[in-house]
Amino acid sequence: MNPLILLPVLLPLAGGLLALLAGRGRPGVERLVSVATVLLLLPVSAALLREASGGVIQSYAVGDWPAPFGIVLVLDHLAAWMLLVTAVIGSGALLFGLGRSDKAGRHFHTLFQFQLLGINGAFLTGDLFNLFVFFEVLLIASYALLAHGSRPERTRAAIRVAVLNLLGSTLFLVAVGCLYAAAGTLNFADLAERGASLPADRLGLWQAGAWLLVAVFALKAALLPLGFWLPGSYGVADGAVAALFSVLTKVGVVALIRAGTLMFPDLEVGPVLWVAALGTLALGATGMLAARHLSTLAAHAVILSVGMLLVSVASFSRDGLAAAVFYLAHGTLATAALFLIAGRVALVRGETGDALVAGPAFRGRVSLPAAFMVAAVAVAGLPPLGGFVAKLAILDAAARLDGAAWTWTLVLAASLLSIFALARAGTTIFWKVGLDRGELVEIPRWRPLAVTGISLVLAAVVLLALFAGPAFRQSQDIAGQLLDRQAYMDAVLGARRGGGG
């Protein structure tokens, strides 16, 4: 067993607690602990991805209780891939928020670390009930982060998200109950194994639980018709927080991928997901056009990216999954960058905020408009950045399937609309000058950190495009591993078989 697998969960836990205890009344110490933790996560995740790209699935039995009786953390290639993306976005967002977001209220860093703990745990867990627990950890941190900064619209958004997700958690537990009653286990691999040979009288319970679970994951992923909560909450959150939130929907997407490939391959989830994903694409693109704030536009870009991902995931084919996995990294990074830039724009434009109206002139300021340009190209999926490669792969994978005409039309139309929306937003904010032009405002001391934060995320987007070849080969390996259910079951349950037989 490789204890390195525990680090993405333990590091943020330790960092969060240390920031809470040692940082009391000493913001400098709190910041230092928090930054050190996220920066440590980067090499750890990179090392884990390196190990996982060998193609071997590693399982860590916590407390040495063998699966399926104990709790396991499973490092497969997809989990490692998402850990690295999360670490990059976490570092960028935290650097961006230093000295600004963390001054708006107390315990920002602790909450941020617990959010990372929940996200990383949800990617790594190999057990349905622990997925529930990690979901709750990331949600409870996200409510507090969303309400951070004492503004009425944030409190309102936090209440909505909290109530909705509490209902989602209730359904999650009902699904857990159904599946446990039907199969007598909650371990992913064990569920996959027993699901194939259930007695006929338990099949109904099993399917009810499985569909409920898919609905809960769709709610987390903000899939139509369960995604209307997203723009109102992400749009009002602080820039650094919203950037980290852009990973949250992907936790739902990853859970859906695991449900469809590993746990319930016989359930025919694909067609339902496909229709919902096409609707989500249309909703995201329309929302981007209709948005009146840059942050709301970014929130709709998240919805669009979820639609794009699940259109491709829904085929559950090797090509479709590979394209989706590549887009998973690219789309998440791109929307996170857009949220950070929206936060920056709102800050420097003072009272005008990030509203899409003419405001103070950006004369002589090149870096922020240039960063927006890169992020916009990435979000819209234009060449030369990786989004173009991903979309090409999505369209190529869809071409051989039924309903290709629908997929092609909606993917291309949504891309076109998102280009319009982003171009209009960019020209309005950076080129037009309002009549009562104020001045750009700035807190100079913390500016380098904000720039570093945005640059870090954008650099990852650019690197993903530069190394698109190796990255895409990794995505194909991930897709192959996801479809090889037997390998996952052997890796997790192998110890039991070896001991028993």
Added chain:
Amino acid sequence: MEAIVAAAIGVLVATGVYLVLRPRLFSVLLGITLLSYAVNLFLLAAGGLMVDAAPLTDRPGPYPDPLPQALVLTAIVISFGMTALVIVLALRSVSERGHDRIDDEEERAP
């Protein structure tokens, strides 16, 4: 036994859903609490119901499945924490906006 538990879960869910659909956060919170009670009973029932049998004893005889009981314990703790958090949010809503209604539209950002 099954009938009593099933009826209890049904009544709790029905009451909970009704309260969740009310416009004030206080009723919604009560509704969510009732729903979480219903879910806890449901989880307990998922392991099979047994009367007068402890899960972890030295006594011989039929044991009920201890795992759902552990799940319920965790779920109770989590829902307790969540409820506390939503109460804090509700209090903050009252202090910032003067009410805890969740169906208001007048504050939508321009």
